[in-house]
Amino acid sequence: MLTDPSRKYTAFPQVDLPDREWPSKTITAPPRWLSTDLRDGNQALIDPMDAEKKRRFFDMLVKIGLKEIEVGFPSAGATEFDFISGLVQSDAIPDDVTVQVLTQSRRDLIEKSFESLRGARAAIVHLYNAVSPAWRRIVFQMDRQDIKQIAVDGAKILRDEAAKQPDTEWHFEYSPETFSTAELDFSLEVCEAVMDVLQPTPDRPIILNLPATVEAATPNIYADQIEWFGRNIRDRDRVAISLHPHNDRGTGVAAAELGMMAGADRVEGCLFGNGERTGNVCLVTLGMNMYTQGLSPRLDFSDMERIVKMAEYCNQLPVHPRHPYAGELVHTAFSGSHQDAIKKGFAAQAARNDEIWDVPYLPLDPRDIGLDYEAVIRVNSQSGKGGVAWVLEQDKGLKLPKRLQAHFSRAVQELADRSSRELNADDIWQAFKAEYRIGRTPKRFRLVDYEESRASDGTRIFTGKILDQGTERSISGRGNGLISGVVSALADSFGVALDVVNYSEHAMTGGTDARAAAYVECTDANGETVWGVGMDEDIATASVRAVLSAASAAA
Template identity: 25%
Template sequence: MRHIKVFDTTLRDGEQSPGCSMNLEEKVQVALQLEKLGVDVMEAGFAIASPGDFEAVKTVAEKVKNSTVASLARALPKDIDRAWEAVKNANSPRIHTFLATSDIHMQYKLKKTPEQVLEQATEMVKYASKYCSNVEFSAEDASRSNKDFLCKVFESVIHAGANVINIPDTVGYTTPDEFYEMITYIKNNVSNIHKADISIHCHNDLGLGVANSLAAVRAGATQIECTINGIGERAGNAALEEIVMALETRKDFYQAQTGIQTTEIYPTSRLITSVTGSLIQANKAIVGANAFAHESGIHQHGMLANKSTYEIMTPESIGLTENKMVLGKHSGRHAFEDRLINLGYQLTKEEIDDAFKAFKLLADKKKTVTDKDIEALAGEKQVHTPEIYAFERFVINSGNSITATANVKISREEGSFEEVSTGDGPIDASFKAIDKIVGIDFALEDYKIQSVTEGKDAQGSVVIKLLKDGIIYKGSGLSTDIIEASIKAYIGAINKMLDASMRREKEATEDVEGGNI
């Protein structure tokens, strides 16, 4: 069996999808879960993009012990310097530099000749190699590049010190057969290819990201770049869970395997959903709500006779459990904590304390607390939202013949604040009351509500995205009362906005004091 390395770029390419930004604590939490998942390499960010990105890459590099930590860098000295500064304390650091090689990118974006691109790529790989021996070079838009020119670039950068060459399908343009042929051509026409890993990075614009990645594995690729839940720019990236489980389930065909701990796939997927607020469609392969659901009578009959009639992998193989022990208001902390572990969650003592309190409150409102309820509670506790404003209480007066009125009370360090407002319904009125207290102008970009489980006593999960100065801030809330869940989500988004603003002010002050401005 060939070993295929998994390069996860959820923290970099994944975070670039609109509304999926993470704060420092969330990035560290995701990084530690990716390490637990067993990824070979994690791309922690684009160090030069901002002071916040630099700090996140640096912190992840210092905390992660068992995975290689990479930072992206343009093929420029200042980018490579910054990338190395961010990852140098990692147990296994990598500099990942890139330059476009397609005719359209060279002509219109870079405004350089092929000869100039070849020279720049070679010199910058050589420059990066003075910092560390683990250097990856990506030929941006490789799938639309001239194959002979690509071979010339790859041969040159390998000679200059690159030990990984990446062949990205940057705009999701290629097809499986075409990509297979390209990988094969590069393998056969780069004389020193044996000195480097062949990596691929496929986007999903035509829905072929996973198919193209698997075709590349068949052609001889040794590293796959992907993201959890397939998040990423535009239509996203190839989904890690789909690639890994395809290789795992069809070892007979691909004759390849990864080092991924597949039982951590579902917990990792849930964490990304909680942190980013990017929901997964029910029929999503591997981790969707319906991935292991069977409603058809014929299917159910087959499943009862032998599960392999309609399931090619087990729920347990990705970290789902079939634990039937019912939890309710009489259940103790030990049973609750055991269920969290069975569901794949590893919370701190403080997070477990908070989750258990929330569980007891929920159990007083619901007859039976399901695994999905517990997952929702655990996911909410995993999301690290700074509590600048704290929710206290609300009162609603609403009906179809009167104007909705909301009285909302929230607090911050200097005291409690209470306001009353009217609106087009109780939720709108509640938001306007909070706006009066906070006194900041922003736009409600997105509002999503969904039921966690079935029944009249189901919890409602609300995700809100607020837009301020071109940046989207996400908040989430959970309650059996959808108005309360909405208020919590709204406050959560505002808290993230205020926290980000305070961080930027602090960074600006430090720059001035350090003489950088």
């Protein structure tokens, strides 16, 4: 690093706005939200999402409550085009959701974008071109007039292409890309030239997106830029000012909040801040910041853990354990004094006749995002909560115990290393069935039939028929319950010694023809941990299958 960085870098200039009003404003209503996870977020991934993951992500965004979703860059290639047109043609877009696509200001790209949306009920086409001095001088080698003409020409094509599909309710967005480092008067001039072409109305305003394409100044300067623009743009009632902050300086959330105070109507960002370089603004943080100020963001983050799992699975990026609101450690106190204060805060909260939340160290009641206090304080010791477990729960209705998640994740990692490719949901399911001997004929301890009876001393007697290496065997055992009876029978008949450490079961929520699942964690004669999984329409039979599965692993 330079001892005198001023030789290489210069401070960003202030905006001449001495009568700025935004510092005295407060945020009193949520903005129009746009998720750009499927476009800006997706293009920033090492391995972009395939169609399956994009669809999963889209459905989750809809469930959260996003009403405007940028679904892709249709001219980028067949994968993007097919996904977008597939959403339209399959009627996957709810009536209250409007999808958006992005295009550069080129005729072929714009035409391709409109083609991908053919048949849509409503759609936003987002046109952009860079306008700042560095881009004009270095990238395009054009003057102001040339740059403005690119925007005007693109707007004319938007207008004409929309007229060819009159059954769709078309909305238009224009971005003077690199707005944050451009001259304000020139951004204004270009935007008004685009408005001259598209002729927005109060009922159908144009979206003018003012991106901090590269965050180059403190967030107060961005707010000044937004307020200046809002004051000076003509026909303000025909314009929706949209923000697209990036996070190069680490202040993207602050820039968005100050930008809303400065008069912006709309915010574009990604869940958990994914995006180019240091990322787009985080919609989760923005929304929850409003929530903890008593203002509904009109977004539903009440199952935050599930949202995190989805994002991690689709993006193949971890959500940082210290990420605001969503990180697995943000509600956890390690310090004894912190824990004591939180516990006393919960007790005081329960004793008060006041619903206002006031607990030390916790600005948010964890229950509001799907966690209870006991779960929160233990979250630092849990493992295996990633996308693999989420896929099995989502697709097959399996809710794996935490320790089983960790055990199975090793098998998945080995499979990924061997295959040297991305694993899809079916790969994971096949690996799970193979690892825990489900849905195929095991070589050892296949259940043929069984019955259970009660002895005169109150113990339970298990009597069963087991197919072992092609030979049917009759076995029996006695214990305090069904599981202990099966364990006893295996020890007596086959010499397989198991000690049951943990057992859990649940009704399945879908995905297979079985209606119940059972999981058993055991130690074998050598003290090694073995797992068994059983599924059946009957929960008791599922538990027997789980013990036999563990025995097969131990044998």
